Amino acid sequence: MEKIILCTLILLGSLCAQTYTDMLGRHVEVKSASKLVFLGPGALRLGVYLGLEERLVGIEKTENDASPLSPYRTFLGKEWIAKLPLVGPGGPGKMPDLEALIVLKPDLIITSFVDQNQIDLIASKTTIPILAVSYGASYGGSSQKNLEEIKASLLLLGEVTQTKARAQKLTAFMQNEEKGLSALKLSPKTLYVGGIGYKGVQGMTSTEANYPPFELLGLKNSVFANTDAKGHQFIELEALLKADPEIIFVDLFGKAKVEEEYAEKKPLFESLQAYQKGNVKEVIGYNYYSTNIENLFVIAWQVAHALGAPVDINSKAKEIFTTFYGEKADALLTKLPYHLNQP
Known part of the structure; x- marks a missing residue:
């Protein structure tokens, strides 16, 4: 029995x-x-x-x-x-x-x-x-x-x-964000992103060959414009000086490190047109124990805004964070050191 x-x-x-x-x-x-x-x-x-x-x-x-x-x-x-x-x-x-x-x-x-x-x-x-x-x-x-x-x-x-319903809502939102970003008509500029976190804090020469926020907008990292490089890359500062991008974006994760490097090598940094014209922009953190998906979309909108898209970044961030975190989104954004609507 x-x-x-x-x-x-x-x-x-x-x-x-x-x-x-x-x-x-x-x-x-x-x-x-x-x-x-x-x-x-x-x-x-x-x-x-x-x-x-x-x-x-x-x-x-x-x-x-x-x-x-x-x-x-x-x-x-x-x-x-x-x-x-x-x-x-x-x-x-x-x-x-x-x-x-x-x-x-x-x-x-x-x-x-x-x-x-x-x-x-x-x-x-x-x-x-x-x-x-x-x-x-x-x-x-x-x-x-x-x-x-x-x-x-x-x-x-x-x-x-x-x-399942929650997962479907999130993935549908992600799909809509991708469509909205890819449809934007942006002024053509040469771009670079530095300070990308990779196994810890890194400086200006830490970058992504195919930076996902750029790709969502159909843009390229100018240092790799004529290469088939992929993923994270450490470049020589000379490569950045040669590319001389019109706009440089600095990941918040590496901001302090980049500022230290600037203080040490000020003449080299100020030879870049982005520094001369005040076109060095901060973007929020991209990688921290893998990719922050919500931040990925906010960053893409930050880049779009820097290229002339008429978007209120704070409102967009609230929409994105509300989708991912619900009613606690406002309180969460208040706790995060994200200074979103910068000039």
């Missing part, structure tokens, strides 16, 4: 489980998504976008840094994050604390930027289902591909966690 009951329970459990194909092409059987853990750069961000933070049973240590350059962490709040048990250090290539995962017993682990061998190892040691999401080809891919992968990841995660 006991064997019959046990077999019945196992059968019922298997009937409740559903199999999903994750962003690495793995087939993952999920019985429940009530208790979650997110591992790797950007994984938790997507969970917060979908309103899944109340399901968290553990968090990576790196998420304790509630940086103002990372909106989703500011949204969660340092005190709230600190209450969650740690499941490992976090960061690319870092293994989680397997013992902590086994003790916490999440129903599902969601990963981003974690390779398949590592996923297989974690799954075999913990027996917890793992679903991989994706930000695309990372720094080496095109903006369009990355956004398509992000939208697909949101829809997948929405289906698995029963937040």
Whole structure:
């Protein structure tokens, strides 16, 4: 009789489980998504976008840094994050604390930027289902591909966690933003972006060959105008001097570093026409533990505004942040060091 009951329970459990194909092409059987853990750069961000933070049973240590350059962490709040048990250090290539995962017993682990061998190892040691999401080809891919992968990841995660309507709303909004930005008619200017965060704070020569906000507007980074370079690049200052772009954008993440460099090499910086004509513009943070999607769109509108588009950046930022964070968007924007409507 006991064997019959046990077999019945196992059968019922298997009937409740559903199999999903994750962003690495793995087939993952999920019985429940009530208790979650997110591992790797950007994984938790997507969970917060979908309103899944109340399901968290553990968090990576790196998420304790509630940086103002990372909106989703500011949204969660340092005190709230600190209450969650740690499941490992976090960061690319870092293994989680397997013992902590086994003790916490999440129903599902969601990963981003974690390779398949590592996923297989974690799954075999913990027996917890793992679903991989994706930000695309990372720094080496095109903006369009990355956004398509992000939208697909949101829809997948929405289906698995029963937040499908929310995921559909977000992806539809992203699609509309892409269409609106690509349709803008902007004055032709040569552009450059520096101070891009890459494994920490970087200076003026840290850039993106195919900077996603530029690509959303159909624009190019002038230093790479005649090359097939992709993703993050460190350039020589001489390459920037040679390109001499009409407008330079500085990522907020690297602003202080760029200002230090300017003080040290003032004559070289002031030989650039962008500095001579006051066309050095600040844009908000792009990368911080992977891409801030909401910021990506705000930055694109900042660039468009600098090129003459009649857009109120504060109003646009409020619209974007409200879509991603709901009624708390105003309070969140107030906490972030974003000086949006600059001349």
